[in-house]
Structures are given as C-alpha cells and as structure tokens.
Amino acid sequence: MSGGAPGGTGAQRRRGDRRGHGNIVAPLPFPAAARRELGNPQLRANLRRATHTIRDRRARVVGETPDWAHLRAAGAAIKDDVLARLPELLEQFEAAATAAGATVHWARDAAEARALVTDLVRGTGSAEVVKVKSMATQEIGLNEALAEAGITVVETDLAELIVQLADDTPSHILVPAIHYNRRQIREIFADRMPGVDLDALTDEPAALAEAARRYLRDRFLNARVAISGANFAVAETGTLVVVESEGNGRMCLTLPETLISVVGVEKLLPTFRDLEVFLQLLPRSATGERMNPYTSMWTGVTPGDGPRALHVVLLDNGRTDTLADPVGRQALRCIRCSACLNVCPVYERVGGHAYGSVYPGPIGAILSPQLTGLDAGANRSLPYASTLCGACFDVCPVRIDIPQVLVHLRQRDVDARRGQPSPERMAMRALSWVMRDRRRYAAALRAARRGAAPLRLLTAGGEVRRLPWPLSAWTSSRDAPLPAARTFRDWWAERTAHGGREDGRDQG
C-alpha cells in the first residue's frame, strides 16, 4: 500500500484533481495478489472459521427482524437522499457543528487531510495521539503521516492494535486482524507489546484482552489528543456518532482535551431521527448483534464535559467523482458493516490483503477503483475479482447492487481501452458476429464439432486434460468437456426430417 508523505506529491495536489489517493490503490493485479494469499493455508483456515461464525450470527439476528426488508429499503432511500442533496446537507452540518463549538475543515483529498490533521496535532504540542478505529484515517494513510512527523500513534481498538503491533495492514473493514488466530495474536503480544506480563499471557481470549487493557489504560489516562472517524454525521444537529464494541472509543472520545474526527462526506444523515434506521441495520449486519455495546454521540463541545476542542475534517478523496457516476454512486451508500466481506466466497479464500486497499471484498472491488479512477495502480483488476454470485447484494443493509456495479465498472474499463489492441475484444466481437446470424452460427457449430472429432478419438472419456493457452487456466484444475458429436440443432433438424416428436434416435 502507498502511504505517501503528508502534503502528498505535486501530482496528487494538482489543482482540480479530485481523485482519491492513499491506501486504496492495489499495487498488484488481483489474480497475482490472490495467488500469493492462496499459498497460505493457515490464513484460509482462519478466514473460513471467522467469516462463517459472523455470517451465521448475522443470519440469525436478521432472520428474527420481521421488518428487515423495509429497514433495508429505508436505509437505501435515506442514503440516496443524502447523495442527491450532498452540498446542501454538508453546509447544514457545518453550520450546526460550528454553532455547537466545533471547527469544521474541508479536505479535498488524502494529502490535504493528512496535512490538516498533522498540523492540528502539532498545534496542541502533544507528541502522542490515541485513535478510535477509523476507516477514513486508514484510507488516507494518517498513521504513516503522523509517524513521519514524529508523533506516536496508538490504535486502541483491539484488532487495530494487533495489526499495528505486528506492523501489518488491516485485512477486513470491521475485524482488521481477522487473518490471525489467537495463537498468532499471543505471539504478536509476547514479542511486541511493551511491558506485557508474559506469565499471565495465554492464548485465551480473556487473557489477551486483559493484556491489551493493561497496556492501553496508561495511554487513555495520559492522552491529550484523540483521533476518530465517525459512523454517522447528522446534518440537522451537527452530531457525530461512533458505534463500537469495546469501550475504547468511549475512552478516546471523552478523556482527551482535543478530539479530531475525520469523516467521509458520504457519512451524513439528514436528521437525528434517521439514526433509528441505521442503528438497527448496522450492528445486525456488522457483528450479528441486535445492539452494539457502545454508541457514542457528540455535538460540538460541552464546557466541563469531554474534549475542550473538537475539529471535524470532512473528506472528499474521490467521493465527488464517484457521485458523478449514476450507476456507481450507490457504492457511497455503504455504512462499512462488512456483511458483504463475510459472505463473499472470493474474500473467504484470499482475505483482505489480496485487494491491495483498506477496502477489501466486494465493496472494496467497487469502491477503491471508483475513488481513485480505474487507471490507478492495478485497481482496474478489482471489478473482475468476483463470480457475480450475488451473495453480497443479498446481505447489503443499504441494498447496494454490487454485481451490477461490478459489471458496470468492467464496462467502463473495456470502453476506456477500446483504442488498444486486445485479443479478448477480438474474440468477443467475433463471437457476437457469429451468434447473431443463424447461418454463421450453424457453420461455426459444425466447425467446432469437426475440430473436436480428432480430439474425441484421442481422449478416452471424452474429457480433455490439457488445453492450450488461454484455456490452460481451465485445465489447470479441471477436465474440459468436448463439443458433442451432434449439436442440438442438428439433432432437431434430423428429427424434424423424420416427422418430429420422439423417434428413439436421441442418443446423439
């Protein structure tokens, strides 16, 4: 992943460039990155266990919610309304948050956001910040930028802490350390957690949580600056909302003097009342819980209670570009629940790192290339990382038709490269030309059948064990069927010549 220095390169800061940058650019084409991950059987076992556990839990709590279909429709409708009125709602949010004592900043891209936050932290004089788990800050590579500025960053979400200690990158939106099992986590803590009590450290979940709690307690009590994201931002009231399970977020949001919240512009909801829908949709879809343990809401600053300074950084980073695509924009409804990752058969086999972006899985395959543009890094390979099985669309709490967007992005990719020579396009054109005309089609079928005849003599069971490129990719793991000795239309023609209906000669 490419973090980049605060302020970004000249190209990134070019005037009028509204594309997204940061940890959302795949360095390797998906098939190559997937091959690397498939070589790790431990990873696959960990992923299988974890995704199936969450998947089953989600199915249970969604199944007991009688109005789930209506909730989903409402969630999609509210988000579509937000996207249709984004400029107006953003200004409303800014006015309400400012009136409540917050300072609102605007960041066009990752580089601007990194520079803004780095300056804000420097301004406090503090050399350490505690962080609430946040996708927006992972997206812009904030931790890397702060580290370069000499600021120590402490992730306080347990899974983010594991990933940070391991010097790794998150592989799941909600469960960033999903690729580790508890034995591996114990090893990471034993090797890398300062001051850890090795005698008490077993691989029992309770022991691991206790070690993290002891390590983090000092940081919470000494922290003067916290950085968070937000699950929702209410335009009507200027309120920010964080939904979490561990209580670390509550500590970060209430103890330090300064709180900096980095919020993607699509996180808006029009009214406080809209939270009713999303606080039902999110925990059920994310962790398979009816209600999450901690929901923190804050509106500006309150004298004598909580942070004395609140900065809100509203982040575009390619979202406005994404909004311009009438089919693709539905990806901006996403509330980062991860339900699509947990049901995805591709994600289950390869894990999050194969996608080369902090947004992995089906939503990542449509979000990353839209935020950055298809030509960034290897992002144009991501929309092909799907069988279009549709499991993701079924579980999405805001009804994002991910398969539709995947096909749409493939179309944009093909159209963008129409000028370049491509064997695939030649084949597609030829097949289309043949198949739209009955004579050409019948002739092609006869040719295929004749071409296969000698092969049939050479293969015992009528199955091919090895084919030349590009079909060698098929026969690497599968035998291939041969064209039949008699096509259906030939059988039909002979049958019609014999007077039609059953003639007993159908053993073609």
Next chain:
Amino acid sequence: MRVALFVTCVNDLMFPATGRAVVRVLERLGHTVEFPAAQGCCGQMHANSGYRAEALPLVRNFVETFAGYEAVVAPSGSCVAMVREAYPRLAAGDPDLAAAVNEVVPRVHELSELLVDVLGVTDVGASFPHRVTYHPTCHGLRTLRLGDRPLRLLRAVRGLDLVDLPGAEECCGFGGTFAVKNADVSSAMLADKCAAIRDTGAAYVAAADNSCLAHIGGGLSRQARLGSGAPVRAVHYAEILAGPEVHP
C-alpha cells in the same frame, strides 16, 4: 401449450442431451415444443465481461427470434437471469428495443419455473434410481429465486434419493470468464464445493446450469483420476426428469 425452446449456445454445442431432455419432458406432458432456428447466444458472457456493444446485437436477435411465443423455456438459470435482469438495463437507451424486451421477458422461463408455475406440474412421471445431491447455482438461487422448485421436481422422481448438499448456497467458483481470469481463486472455491459434494455420498450432482456443471464435473473427474474419492457425475436436472417413464 406451445413452448419455444431456447436451448442456449453452450447446450447446443456442448450439452445437447440437456436440450433433448427438455423436449422429451415437455412432450411427455402433452405440450408442443418448437425450436426457432434463428436463436443464438443470450450475450451473457459479453455483457458480464464489460462488452455491452457486442452484447446488444445478441439481445436484438433474441427478442426478434422469440417475439410472439406464448412461452419460452431455457434449461439454464444464468441465461434466463441474463434475459430477465440484464436485458432491460442493456436496452435502456433504445426505446424500440426496450419495448421489445418488455414484451418478451415476462414469457421467458427457466425449466422449473415453466413446469411448476406455468404448467402446475411437480411430478413429471420419471424414474431415476440413484442418490442425487442438488447444487443451486447462484443465478437460479439469488437472481431468479427458483427456491425449492427444482427440488420439488426431483423429489417426485421415482427411486431418486435426494441428499442435502452442505453449504449448497455457496458459489462453485465458475463465474464465466472468472474461471480463467482468476483461475487460482476459482479452483480454490471448486475444491471446497467438490469436497462437499463427495461427502454426501451421492452418485450424481444435479444443477440448473451446464456451465457451472462443466466446472464442477471437470473438477470431480480430475480429482477422481488423481485418486481423491469416488467419481460423482455432474448432470443437468432436466436429464433426470427425462429418465425412464413410470406411468403413461
């Protein structure tokens, strides 16, 4: 009823026995099958690979070929899903084509939809004395919502021992060009699907799509040859429904 058969290009060339089975089942039930020879490919591979311009002539050919038929049947969940879901989107920019699509699409049925919903039949009077497991292919399951229609048809077949497939709703890893473009991931998904199928002890795995079955059957045959377990045969469920007649 007069039913037009859309056999699909893959079946025409590679799996004609499935087309013959549909003809046999419908004629046994007293219906007339027609085969409009102008038919070609539905364009699914083109559209799903991003080649909209190349898919459009195939959409036109389909709606022209099948205009005017009371019912069209196809033994393929994914081709019917293509027609039902993608045709209206592909035709959206062309009012004439969109009107033609709207006219034809409601009369296009996957085989189990035609039998159960339109013709009201679950017992087609066939026998097939074997243990069978059923893999509901993704487009049949999540786009067409075929539900238990194919299972109801199979349960009514004499002598057929239908066993549940664990993790049935999970994709087999075919995905059209995905099987070649992402062959490693596709093969990993296939390995898990084949293991689940073999564990049922079934002699046959049935499904509504021969393209998925070519992938699954190719994996099962390769693995059996390399020594992992007994061979399980992949078969389109239409061919089971066309099994020997048990009552006239």
